[in-house]
Amino acid sequence: MxxxxxxxxxxxxxxxFSQGEIETFKELGHKYNFEVTKSLMEDYHRINKACWKAYEEGTLSQDKLRVLRFENFINYFNFNIDPIEMEKDFTSILSNQSHxxxxxxxxxxxxxxxxxxxxxxxxxxxxxxxxxxxxxxxxxxxxxxxxxxxxxxxxxxxxxxxxxxxxxxxxxxxxxxxxxxxxxxxxxxxxxxxxxxxxxxxxxxxxxxxxxxxxxxxxxxxxxxxx
Missing domain, CATH: 3.40.50.1000 (HAD superfamily/HAD-like)
Known part of the structure; x- marks a missing residue:
């Protein structure tokens, strides 16, 4: 060989990951009382992609990335959510996805x-x-x-x-x-x-x-x- x-x-x-992420956001939306729409996911992906790009370029640590993407997401939509708690919930729910x-x-x-x-x-x-x-x-x-x-x-x-x-x-x-x-x-x-x-x-x-x-x-x- x-x-x-x-x-x-x-x-x-x-x-x-894409399917697992959608399922995870549905649970987050239910808990934090926001509607998971195509537009919302597109905005999250844009925010998340920017953070991961910075991580891959070495300008952002993974620990900071984890919370920053949710801080930016929450601020963009003006949600009243604790980004640290949202990140913990996201990771916990995603960890159990089997897609x-x-x-x-x-x-x-x-x-x-x-x-x-x-x-x-x-x-x-x-x-x-x-x-x-x-x-x-x-x-x-x-x-x-x-x-x-x-x-x-x-x-x-x-x-x-x-x-x-x-x-x-x-x-x-x-x-x-x-x-x-x-x-x-x-x-x-x-x-x-x-x-x-x-x-x-x-x-x-x-x-x-x-x-x-x-x-x-x-x-x-x-x-x-x-x-």
């Missing part, structure tokens, strides 16, 4: 049977990632779980990938990064000279500055690449 080590992102690569991207179990099972070393590499929140790994029963497939909040660095930093490769004692040409986010997964792979697969489920255009080795539109197609 060309690759020995498969480095999977978590959110919207394996976990259906997966289509064919996740099948793909991980097949790759495991074929003898691949499967790693999880994620910038997600520690509690939410471990909670959903247990809720979805996919933790068993991973040799190691690398969560940025436990490492002191994050994708797309070269340091993050250096730690991962050093920990698993892998050569770069033996590794394949699989993820949905160009700005963290694919850029991180590019900066670290690793091959990558961009999971492009929504058929987005590929900007010229990103050069994934492979592009797939569904997770099961990864099996074809690895034949």
């Amino acid at each position: 060309k690759y020995k080590h498969l480095l999977f992102d978590a959110d919207n690569t394996l976990f259906d 997966l991207i289509k064919d996740t179990h099948f793909v991980l099972e097949q790759l495991s049977k074929q003898g691949y070393d499967i790693q999880l590499i994620t910038n997600g929140l520690v509690e939410a990632q471990y909670g959903r790994l247990k809720a979805t029963d996919i933790e068993k497939y991973f040799s190691n779980i690398f969560i940025s909040g436990e490492m002191g660095c994050q994708k797309p930093d070269v340091e993050y990938f250096d730690i991962v490769l050093d920990s698993i004692k892998a050569k770069k040409d033996e590794c394949l990064v699989i993820g949905d986010r160009l700005e963290s997964d694919i850029l991180g792979a590019m900066k670290s000279n690793l091959d990558s697969v961009w999971l492009n489920i929504k058929n987005k255009d590929l900007p010229n500055e990103f050069t994934p080795t492979y592009v797939i539109t569904d997770l099961a197609s990864l099996l074809d690449i690895l034949k």
Whole structure:
């Protein structure tokens, strides 16, 4: 086999984060008495994306990110909600979500049977990632779980990938990064000279500055690449 080590992102690569997030916000809306509309979610996503961008660029810590996105969200809508409490509720509810991207179990099972070393590499929140790994029963497939909040660095930093490769004692040409986010997964792979697969489920255009080795539109197609 060309690759020995498969480095999977978590959110919207394996976990259906988008669906889990919607379900989480429905519960938050019920508790805090606001209506969860398409427009509200679009505004939250804009606010949240800006915070995560700052985190990935190293200008905002994850601890500050966790609360700041809800502070900005609450202020934008002029809600009377404690952002610290809202963040705690969000993380707690999200941690129990069990939505997966289509064919996740099948793909991980097949790759495991074929003898691949499967790693999880994620910038997600520690509690939410471990909670959903247990809720979805996919933790068993991973040799190691690398969560940025436990490492002191994050994708797309070269340091993050250096730690991962050093920990698993892998050569770069033996590794394949699989993820949905160009700005963290694919850029991180590019900066670290690793091959990558961009999971492009929504058929987005590929900007010229990103050069994934492979592009797939569904997770099961990864099996074809690895034949």
